[in-house]
Amino acid sequence: MTRAFLALVxxxxxLAARVGGSGAMGLVFFLMLVAVVPFALGPDLxxxxxxxxxxxxxxxVLATLIGLDRxxxxxxxxxxxxxxxxxxxxxxxxxxxxxxxxxxxTGLPLALLAPxxxxxxxLTPGAMLAVAATLVVGTPALTFIGAVGAALTASLGxxxxxLAILVMPLMVPTLIFGVSAANAATGGTIAFLTPFLILAxxxxxxxxxxxxxxxxxxxxxx
Amino acid sequence: xxxSVEGLACRRGExxxxxxxxxxxxxxxxxxxxxxxxxxxxxxxxxLAGRLAPAAGAIRAEGIGEATLAEVTNHVGHxxxxxxxxxxxxxxxxxxxxxxRPRLSPREALARVGLARAADLPAGYLSAGQRxxxxxxxxxxxxxxxxxxxxxxxxxxxxSQVRLAEVMxxxxxxxxxxxxxxxxxxxxxxxxxxxxxxxxxxxxLPGGAEGExx
Numbered sequence: 001m002t003r004a005f006l007a008l009v010x011x012x013x014x015l016a017a018r019v020g021g022s023g024a025m026g027l028v029f030f031l032m033l034v035a036v037v038p039f040a041l042g043p044d045l046x047x048x049x050x051x052x053x054x055x056x057x058x059x060x061v062l063a064t065l066i067g068l069d070r071x072x073x074x075x076x077x078x079x080x081x082x083x084x085x086x087x088x089x090x091x092x093x094x095x096x097x098x099x100x101x102x103x104x105x106t107g108l109p110l111a112l113l114a115p116x117x118x119x120x121x122x123l124t125p126g127a128m129l130a131v132a133a134t135l136v137v138g139t140p141a142l143t144f145i146g147a148v149g150a151a152l153t154a155s156l157g158x159x160x161x162x163l164a165i166l167v168m169p170l171m172v173p174t175l176i177f178g179v180s181a182a183n184a185a186t187g188g189t190i191a192f193l194t195p196f197l198i199l200a201x202x203x204x205x206x207x208x209x210x211x212x213x214x215x216x217x218x219x220x221x222x
Numbered sequence: 223x224x225x226s227v228e229g230l231a232c233r234r235g236e237x238x239x240x241x242x243x244x245x246x247x248x249x250x251x252x253x254x255x256x257x258x259x260x261x262x263x264x265x266x267x268x269x270l271a272g273r274l275a276p277a278a279g280a281i282r283a284e285g286i287g288e289a290t291l292a293e294v295t296n297h298v299g300h301x302x303x304x305x306x307x308x309x310x311x312x313x314x315x316x317x318x319x320x321x322x323r324p325r326l327s328p329r330e331a332l333a334r335v336g337l338a339r340a341a342d343l344p345a346g347y348l349s350a351g352q353r354x355x356x357x358x359x360x361x362x363x364x365x366x367x368x369x370x371x372x373x374x375x376x377x378x379x380x381x382s383q384v385r386l387a388e389v390m391x392x393x394x395x396x397x398x399x400x401x402x403x404x405x406x407x408x409x410x411x412x413x414x415x416x417x418x419x420x421x422x423x424x425x426x427l428p429g430g431a432e433g434e435x436x
């Protein structure tokens with residue numbers, strides 16, 4: 001079981017890294033969104049610093065969405081899904097492996113680079129750290145909520161828009177608590193830990209429910 | 223092990239592809255499924271692989287313990303399941319990890335299909351026939367008794383077809399089972415054959431307007 005899990009994670013990491021892989025796509029999209037905002041809003045550093053955490057989180061949600069539709073679709077298209085479905089390892093374990101690989105190539109790099117991109121939005125060092133910490137804890141929720149939508153739309157040719165409509169509303173709570181935790185760290189009336197722990201709880205729930213729901217959806221749709 | 227299929231029917235959308243299809247197959251036996259295009263050969267293979275629910279009838283397997291039929295099946299469909307960016311060896315190593323019950327290493331399996339030299343090439347660089355052979359090499363990386371093959375000889379040259387017939391004969395001699403959907407003769411001795419055309423509902427016989435819609 002561990003062997004199949006690791007093999008699938010490793011394969012997806014390799015595919016993301018090789019030519020034609022989508023490894024850096026989310027990151028580049030993230031950078032573009034963040035870089036364009038100061039041009040649109042003008043060089044008002046106070047304004048940028050105030051809305052910076054929210055902008056970074058919003059961009060992270062969109063950057064996660066952009067590659068999600070291919071999560072299971074490529075395997076359905078080339079038939080590799082037959083191998084995954086006929087494995088003697090439970091499908092839930094393999095869906096978890098797909099999610100972990102996706103998070104390692106999308107969510108984690110976004111979180112690690114968020115402080116750097118925070119420079120573009122004139123964030124204070126404290127705010128940068130808070131955004132990075134909330135993204136590390138919150139992006140697994142985005143990945144595994146998205147995995148359900150990706151599994152549902154796996155056999156549709158162009159399921160990208162449908163996927164976004166399906167999963168975006170479910171990502172809103174994560175977004176709300178992610179941003180409020182990041183804001184709480186830089187001042188405000190509530191303690192940082194309150195929204196941060198709720199965010200962590202949302203992630204844990206999303207991982208568990210996402211794995212089972214995506215596996216069930218995959219059995220039906222693929 | 224033994225597979226028995228009784229009164230199987232297949233419905234895709236509104237259309238009834240076949241019905242009342244029955245056969246049984248024991249260890250060491252091979253079944254060749256024939257039929258015109260669109261008759262439902264691939265659908266039958268998909269049902270046996272557990273990917274499609276039968277509209278009626280039942281598929282039973284004996285002698286496989288608690289495993290499901292899908293877990294003892296090595297299925298090579300018309301989609302090869304190869305990742306173009308991964309090498310032939312990496313593709314097979316992944317297949318081996320998914321299928322479990324390890325048998326030959328990926329390199330040995332590639333040597334069996336005469337592709338030892340292509341092991342380090344990305345699958346995307348291979349020709350159609352070579353890709354098919356890499357997919358067939360999957361049969362050797364795992365010790366699964368039932369081989370489900372959908373058009374196994376397509377894109378294969380004459381020498382590879384002979385080689386395929388030899389390995390299939392070897393698999394049967396070891397007590398394996400083979401179910402293959404094909405138009406071309408496989409060159410196997412003593413196989414059972416099943417023509418799906420005989421089980422197609424009469425309104426849907428060849429020549430009718432419906433019959434041509436695949």
